């Protein structure tokens with residue numbers, strides 16, 4: 001079956017997983033099914049097998065060549081999945097040595113998305129969400145730095161559109177408006 005391939009991105013803590021879960025719930029009630037894939041989980045499984053990390057937040061600090069190998073293997077596995085697929089990942093990853101493209105050419109060639117979604121919200125709201133999420137080891141950074149990351153993601157998304165011919169959709173996910181953001185994502189996925 002030929003399905004839709006949609007990639008959803010956003011800086012850590014913007015709420016992309018939350019928006020995805022709400023949107024998929026709405027679609028399920030209409031009989032529209034998507035396989036929801038977390039790219040980081042695929043990378044983490046490979047990283048654990050290779051004994052290079054103990055938790056998923058350590059992956060950002062691995063050597064660039066190791067991250068590239070993990071990306072490649074995750075992309076190859078995900079490419080085998082057919083039907084409607086929604087891939088939760090990152091347009092770019094903030095590493096100690098600078099921004100790393102989340103969807104470089106060797107990943108895009110495998111995935112060939114129809115649409116890339118950028119989930120965004122105000123920088124200070126993201127900061128607050130990170131500070132109140134105790135389940136993860138978030139990087140410590142201020143709202144100005146989060147703003148720079150969101151801006152970088154828009155720029156790099158333009159390059160992804162040039163490479164693949166996919167469309168880029170920006171969805172805002174502000175506090176108290178989850179219903180609106182998830183409806184917008186459901187519209188993209190229909």
Ligand code: AP5
Nearest residue numbers: 012013014015016017018040059060089102129175176178
């Ligand atoms: P990943 O698993 O994607 O982790 P993450 O970036 O930290 O993303 P999260 O899923 O934790 O955050 P989220 O934005 O989905 O927010 P959430 O819904 O939880 O990636 C893990 C690692 O894998 C990366 O660090 C990287 O190393 C690696 N990786 C992945 N893809 C890669 C790639 N392509 N290349 C290289 N490496 C890659 O929500 C956060 C909080 O906000 C929650 O408390 C939630 O309740 C709240 N919230 C959400 N929406 C709202 C709202 N509207 N109003 C109020 N609160 C809200």
